Amino acid sequence: MDTTTLSLHTGRLRKTVDITSYAAEFVHGRGDGLLSVFLPHATAGLAIMETGAGSEADLLDAVDDILPRDDRWQHRHGSRGHGADHVMPAFVSPSLTIPVESGRLLLGTWQSIVLVDPNADNPERRITLSWIPG
Amino acid sequence: MDTTTLSLHTGRLRKTVDITSYAAEFVHGRGDGLLSVFLPHATAGLAIMETGAGSEADLLDAVDDILPRDDRWQHRHGSRGHGADHVMPAFVSPSLTIPVESGRLLLGTWQSIVLVDPNADNPERRITLSWIPG
Amino acid sequence: MDTTTLSLHTGRLRKTVDITSYAAEFVHGRGDGLLSVFLPHATAGLAIMETGAGSEADLLDAVDDILPRDDRWQHRHGSRGHGADHVMPAFVSPSLTIPVESGRLLLGTWQSIVLVDPNADNPERRITLSWIPG
16 A cells, blocks of 8 residues: 655644645546545544635634533643543544545545644644555 | 446435435445445535434434524625535535445445535535445 | 454443454554444444543533433434434444554554444444455
């Protein structure tokens, strides 16, 4: 299997990062198969969504609304409410698969692959891209 | 890789569509492997759930409860609250994989594959089914 | 495709079960590829998360907060609020894929594979592990 690891500097802000271009480059020229996108971190997730029209901020707000950053969490260390970051990956999974045809991701027009990182305490993230032939 | 695209007319209602029979037909006779189900749209998702006993309506209600269709969304166009539709795929993913053995989906007795489409503005949807040999 | 089925006795309590060691053993010695983890049940899900520091209880509490166990559900049988269990898999999916390199799961340091079972009415669960060569 051909696997590569992206290293992303996400800094000390809660954020999303559009990684579509890295994924497109990774599968370019490979023919047909499946791209596995995997995030080896326990306090962030991956999403497929539209970027550039406000939905990234909407998503981070929704995560805070659904999993409030208050003192309810048993898992308690780091910033206040950080326990929420440990629950988010059950809902926003760290694992995605995307079909590829003729070296091209079969994403829709408005879909991008996005790292969703509500955790300001971790400034470096890795993402694994793996190729499974079809 | 063998890939086919379903075209579904979902009309102007928010709805779910059970696509299990299409998926079962696609893998029939193929032996062992993995079925990738992928939805190339940014305002709908896919779920594996029981159908026919009320859970489809329960799910659409839960989506509205979790992601309210009000004016909170920065991504704002179309119907009121449509920004919620752009956030939903982070939680209800457009990508699923299902193991297949001897040409049969390894779904449980009560599981169906369901398009979850809370967006009334988009009457046509496509879904990609891809076969990955095991 | 090589597939095995785990049988877990989850008893009459709502719970999570860390199945990482079973998955690691299943892929041990296999080389490169993809592990498909699939739960053939309609009232539970799978997550990748940290275990042992309180997040499992935090997750079950969050599920109850997001999908309240009250009388809102059309799908109504078994314990009060059981309709929520039928909606949860749309958010906490029963399907996961994890890349494998040299027979080792590419999980992060703090990631475990977890059965999330909020349904006290079903004391037995099965999970399918399938190997897709890379």
